[in-house]
Amino acid sequence: DQQVKQNSPSLSVQEGRISILNCDYTNSMFDYFLWYKKYPAEGPTFLISISSIKDKNEDGRFTVFLNKSAKHLSLHIVPSQPGDSAVYFCAARAGGTSYGKLTFGQGTILTVHP
Amino acid sequence: DVKVTQSSRYLVKRTGEKVFLECVQDMDHENMFWYRQDPGLGLRLIYFSYDVKMKEKGDIPEGYSVSREKKERFSLILESASTNQTSMYLCASSLQGSTDTQYFGPGTRLTVL
Numbered sequence: 001d002q003q004v005k006q007n008s009p010s011l012s013v014q015e016g017r018i019s020i021l022n023c024d025y026t027n028s029m030f031d032y033f034l035w036y037k038k039y040p041a042e043g044p045t046f047l048i049s050i051s052s053i054k055d056k057n058e059d060g061r062f063t064v065f066l067n068k069s070a071k072h073l074s075l076h077i078v079p080s081q082p083g084d085s086a087v088y089f090c091a092a093r094a095g096g097t098s099y100g101k102l103t104f105g106q107g108t109i110l111t112v113h114p
Numbered sequence: 115d116v117k118v119t120q121s122s123r124y125l126v127k128r129t130g131e132k133v134f135l136e137c138v139q140d141m142d143h144e145n146m147f148w149y150r151q152d153p154g155l156g157l158r159l160i161y162f163s164y165d166v167k168m169k170e171k172g173d174i175p176e177g178y179s180v181s182r183e184k185k186e187r188f189s190l191i192l193e194s195a196s197t198n199q200t201s202m203y204l205c206a207s208s209l210q211g212s213t214d215t216q217y218f219g220p221g222t223r224l225t226v227l
Contacts, residue, residue, distance in 0.1 A: 009154070034215075043118070043204055043218030044157070089156060100145060100208050101172070102216065104157040 003027045004092050006105035013112050019077040021108050023090030026071065031095040034102065035064060035075050038087045047088075048075070080112045117141070118219035120205055126225045133192040135222050137205030143217075144210040146188035148172075148180060151202040151221070163188055164210065195226045 005024045013019045023033075031052040036044035050057040050064045050073070057064050063076045077084055090105040121136035139146065145164050149157040149172075159172030161180040169180050177199060181189045188207075192199055202223050206216040 004156075006156075041123075041220065043206070043220050045218070046215045100211065100214055100216065101159065101162060103159075104149075106154055106156040
């Protein structure tokens with residue numbers, strides 16, 4: 001039972017354009033959401049997060065949007081750069097969860113072409 | 115700078131062998147986690163630990179056990195390796211707050227023949 005789903009296995013974007021990565025979840029108890037980025041041969045690194053009390057969080061070129069009624073979040077990267085090419089994982093934490101346990105999606109491979 | 119290290123980047127073992135994967139963090143973090151990453155399945159939590167000698171099962175604990183004798187070290191043990199345990203294994207650590215960021219090691223690519 002996949003509680004966090006990233007339905008697009010891959011996304012290809014031209015440099016300078018916007019990249020939009022999507023994530024859907026089914027568990028209504030999720031109240032904190034994160035995006036991680038993973039390069040080959042490296043561990044995932046934290047990118048940006050959002051609490052369920054907000055609908056938007058911005059950090060430089062990265063913005064995460066949360067639509068609680070639709071149980072959907074998205075990561076926007078503007079403008080996209082070739083160095084953004086990586087696997088992006090969406091993750092979620094349920095309220096009341098001990099110790100920061102996260103549930104991850106399947107990942108989306110982003111390729112940004114020069 | 116935060117650092118999580120894993121004992122091996124690549125490991126090849128035979129079916130039935132006992133396998134130890136080691137993870138060390140230098141950030142004095144209370145929480146430590148073991149995940150496996152498989153294509154199309156993302157990261158799945160195997161076990162986690164919130165204190166020395168304390169552990170809790172994650173989503174897929176079958177076939178695995180863990181040990182945390184010291185705060186900085188968290189070991190994943192495959193008692194009798196099987197081919198379906200061929201995977202990328204990732205260790206992570208975080209402070210004890212539930213929204214604290216998890217920091218990941220580089221991963222161990224385990225192949226079981």
